[in-house]
Amino acid sequence: MLSRVANTIYWMCRYIERAENVARFISVNLNLLLDMPMEKGNHWEPLVMITGDQKVFEKNYPDYDKKQVIRFLTFDREYPNAIITCLAAARENARSIREIISSDMWEHLNNFYLELSDNCSPDFALSDPHRFFKIIQMRSHLFTGLMDCTMSHGEAWNFARIGMMLERADKTSRILDVKYFMLLPQADLVNTPLDNIQWSAVLKSASALEMFRKRYHRITPRNVADFLIFDEGFPRSMRHCVAKANVCLNRIDGSAPTGPPQNAAEKQLGRLEADLTYTDIDEVIDQGMHEYLDGMQTRLNRVDTTIGTTFFNIKPTADTGVQEQ
Numbered sequence: 001m002l003s004r005v006a007n008t009i010y011w012m013c014r015y016i017e018r019a020e021n022v023a024r025f026i027s028v029n030l031n032l033l034l035d036m037p038m039e040k041g042n043h044w045e046p047l048v049m050i051t052g053d054q055k056v057f058e059k060n061y062p063d064y065d066k067k068q069v070i071r072f073l074t075f076d077r078e079y080p081n082a083i084i085t086c087l088a089a090a091r092e093n094a095r096s097i098r099e100i101i102s103s104d105m106w107e108h109l110n111n112f113y114l115e116l117s118d119n120c121s122p123d124f125a126l127s128d129p130h131r132f133f134k135i136i137q138m139r140s141h142l143f144t145g146l147m148d149c150t151m152s153h154g155e156a157w158n159f160a161r162i163g164m165m166l167e168r169a170d171k172t173s174r175i176l177d178v179k180y181f182m183l184l185p186q187a188d189l190v191n192t193p194l195d196n197i198q199w200s201a202v203l204k205s206a207s208a209l210e211m212f213r214k215r216y217h218r219i220t221p222r223n224v225a226d227f228l229i230f231d232e233g234f235p236r237s238m239r240h241c242v243a244k245a246n247v248c249l250n251r252i253d254g255s256a257p258t259g260p261p262q263n264a265a266e267k268q269l270g271r272l273e274a275d276l277t278y279t280d281i282d283e284v285i286d287q288g289m290h291e292y293l294d295g296m297q298t299r300l301n302r303v304d305t306t307i308g309t310t311f312f313n314i315k316p317t318a319d320t321g322v323q324e325q
Contacts (some may be wrong), residue, residue: 020140169241
C-alpha cells in the first residue's frame with residue numbers, strides 16, 4: 001500500500017473518532033447540568049480543558065458560556081479540533097481514497113458533513129443540543145459499522161483501526177485527567193453526592209456507566225480510574241484500545257504477537273501495551289494520577305509520531321515531536 005493512502009485512511013478515522021468524542025463530551029455535560037447546582041463554578045470550561053486548547057479559546061472568545069463553547073467546539077472552522085473541521089478533514093481524506101473505501105462509507109461521510117455544514121445547524125445545536133449531539137454520535141457509530149461491514153479487513157482497514165484506537169485511548173485519558181486534576185479541586189466535596197454525579201458523568205463521557213456497574217456496582221474514584229485505564233474488555237478503556245491497535249499493527253507487519261518487534265512503531269506500542277497489562281491502579285495512585293495520565297498522553301503522541309515516520313514517511317515537527325496531516 002502507498003504510504004500516502006495509509007496515512008490518509010489512518011487520519012480519516014482519527015478525525016471521525018475525535019469529532020464523535022467532542023460531541024459526546026458536550027452531550028454528557030448538558031445532562032450533567034441538569035443535576036448540578038448552578039452556583040458550583042463554570043461547567044463549560046472543563047470541556048475546553050479536555051482539548052488542551054484553552055489559550056486558543058481565550059484568544060477568540062470572551063467567556064466560557066454555553067453558546068460560545070458549543071460554537072468553538074462544533075462550528076469554528078479556524079479551530080482544527082472542532083467537529084466541523086474534523087469532519088471536513090475526514091471527508092477530504094475519504095474523497096482522495098474513494099477507490100480504497102466502500103461507496104457506502106463515502107456517501108455516508110459526505111452526507112454527514114453536508115448536514116453539519118447546513119446554515120441551520122448552529123441554531124439546531126443551541127435550540128435542541130441533546131438531540132443534535134446525539135445525532136452526531138450516531139452518525140459516527142454508523143460510519144464505524146459501515147467500515148467494519150463493507151470494507152475488506154486488509155492493510156487499509158488495519159491502519160484505519162489503529163488511528164481510531166489511538167485517538168480513543170488519548171481522549172479517555174484526557175477526560176479522566178481533567179476530572180482528577182481540575183474538575184473538582186475542593187477537598188470538601190470529595191465523596192459527596194455532587195462528586196458522585198461528576199464521576200458518573202466521566203463514565204458517561206466514555207459510554208461506560210452501564211458496563212462499569214456490571215463490574216463494580218459502586219462508584220468510587222479508584223474504581224472509575226481502574227476501569228477506564230485497565231479494563232481488558234471494555235472497548236474504550238486505554239488498555240483495550242492500545243491492545244487492539246497493537247493487534248492491527250502486527251497484522252500489517254505480518255509479525256507474531258509474541259515475536260520480536262519488526263520496527264520502532266511495534267516496539268513502542270508493544271511496550272505501552274505491556275506497561276498497561278502489568279501496572280495496576282495502586283501503582284498509578286502512588287505515582288500520581290495526573291502525572292501518570294500526562295505521561296500516557298505523551299507516549300501515545302510518540303507512538304503516533306513513530307507510526308508516521310515508519311509507515312507514512314512523515315518527519316515529526318521540531319517543536320512538539322508530534323506530526324499531523
